Amino acid sequence: MSRESENLSHHEQKRLEYLYSNYHYLNEKEQLEYQYLKQKSEGQIEQVVVPALEEDIQESAGKSEVVFDDLPVYPSRTRKSKAKDSGVEPMPKLKQSKKPKKKIRVKRVLKWLAVFLLLVIIGMVIMFFKGLNSKPRGDAKPAVQEYFNGQKTKDGVNILILGTDGRIGESSEETRTDSIMVVNVNNKSGKVKMVSFMRDTLVHIDGVSQQSEPDYSDYYDQKLNTAFTIGEQNNNQGAELVRQMLKDNFDIDIQYYAMVDFQTFATAIDTLFPNGVEMNAQFSKVDGEKVSEVEVPDDLNMKDGVVPNQTIKVGKQRMDGRTLLNYSRFRKDDEGDFGRTRRQQEVMSAIVHQIKDPTKLFTGSEALGKVFAMTSTNIPFSFLLTNGIGLVGSASKGIERITIPENGDWVDAYDMYGGQGLLVDFEAYKNKLSQMGLR
Numbered sequence: 001m002s003r004e005s006e007n008l009s010h011h012e013q014k015r016l017e018y019l020y021s022n023y024h025y026l027n028e029k030e031q032l033e034y035q036y037l038k039q040k041s042e043g044q045i046e047q048v049v050v051p052a053l054e055e056d057i058q059e060s061a062g063k064s065e066v067v068f069d070d071l072p073v074y075p076s077r078t079r080k081s082k083a084k085d086s087g088v089e090p091m092p093k094l095k096q097s098k099k100p101k102k103k104i105r106v107k108r109v110l111k112w113l114a115v116f117l118l119l120v121i122i123g124m125v126i127m128f129f130k131g132l133n134s135k136p137r138g139d140a141k142p143a144v145q146e147y148f149n150g151q152k153t154k155d156g157v158n159i160l161i162l163g164t165d166g167r168i169g170e171s172s173e174e175t176r177t178d179s180i181m182v183v184n185v186n187n188k189s190g191k192v193k194m195v196s197f198m199r200d201t202l203v204h205i206d207g208v209s210q211q212s213e214p215d216y217s218d219y220y221d222q223k224l225n226t227a228f229t230i231g232e233q234n235n236n237q238g239a240e241l242v243r244q245m246l247k248d249n250f251d252i253d254i255q256y257y258a259m260v261d262f263q264t265f266a267t268a269i270d271t272l273f274p275n276g277v278e279m280n281a282q283f284s285k286v287d288g289e290k291v292s293e294v295e296v297p298d299d300l301n302m303k304d305g306v307v308p309n310q311t312i313k314v315g316k317q318r319m320d321g322r323t324l325l326n327y328s329r330f331r332k333d334d335e336g337d338f339g340r341t342r343r344q345q346e347v348m349s350a351i352v353h354q355i356k357d358p359t360k361l362f363t364g365s366e367a368l369g370k371v372f373a374m375t376s377t378n379i380p381f382s383f384l385l386t387n388g389i390g391l392v393g394s395a396s397k398g399i400e401r402i403t404i405p406e407n408g409d410w411v412d413a414y415d416m417y418g419g420q421g422l423l424v425d426f427e428a429y430k431n432k433l434s435q436m437g438l439r
Helices: 010-021 028-041 054-059 080-086 099-132 224-232 238-250 262-272 321-329 337-354 360-374 381-397 426-436
Strands: 049-051 065-067 157-164 177-185 192-197 256-260 277-281 293-297 309-313 315-319 399-404 411-414 420-423
Touching (some): 099 360, 177 224, 177 238, 192 337, 224 238, 238 426, 277 321, 277 337, 293 321, 315 321, 399 426
Parallel strands (some): 157 256, 192 399
Antiparallel strands (some): 293 309, 411 420
């Protein structure tokens, strides 16, 4: 009789067990109560017909059953609708909610996730400083950070990327900029935005350019990459003077800079991508003829002033750091500097897309430390740590690219030294940069 019945309330079950254990001592009324509870536990209706005792049978004039209506009122476990019909108020039930348990589980998961992320960050920091303190390979030397008066922009962060033609053994005063690019990250659109400035774009440099009226073309008589050389000759302020020129002529604000030379670029690629970067090499026609391969200068293997060539075929392939450098610098096809600028943007896009491999969290951090040791930049590691994952996510949303000036969108002019340059419509490009969200 210890098994509970679905038809009895808790109190009825306890009462039935009590009556059963004391059955031989029950009076007449208790025996009827026992019969009532027993039949109810077996599934009969609420008003139960129970067998009468012999005395009741005699008194009921031959009737074999009687209806017992004078039983005690038991606390009900039926639904509210039945309780209202019977006039008996149901006993209040303790509220049991599973939500607290779920909340506890969620909090526990979030706690362990936070611990995991903290360990990952600590690991990345350790690997970064391991790379930062490692000795550069070969004759490479740690870079010196330049003065740079960076300014914040309205949307996202603008970073000036300067690719210099610096070679081992040369001072910064002897180097020029092959590429001038501004990359915008962490903007509202969630995309990575790139704008490349042609190095032969003519600009006005205060104190250097001729002081004629702005209406005349000779007012803009300095090539943009000349600003870097002039700045480097003034206590290593090449990146700062380029920043000023972009602000004065295109009204674009830049917060950070990174100056990368040949050796640093190749080392960074080989460290981050031991198996190379997947590229689809494309060249325009050379002297009007379609090509399947080209001979490109191999600057890193220069010896005794002689630069050998490397053959790069058209099509998909994996490029190591040296090959990727030579591919991005080539300009002897019919597109000239525009072809080189286009390839540089393709290389940057490929690097950003392919660096999102999660396995590079630690190896990439160490490689980044090595690159930092060889790169002149004012980008703090805290920025990379807090925005690196966001940068990877932005790359997956797309990359917007523009070249200033666009192919054919300029007027032929000359700098003060007689070199041919590109005179552009500054106001028109200011509007384009504004539409892109780079100003």
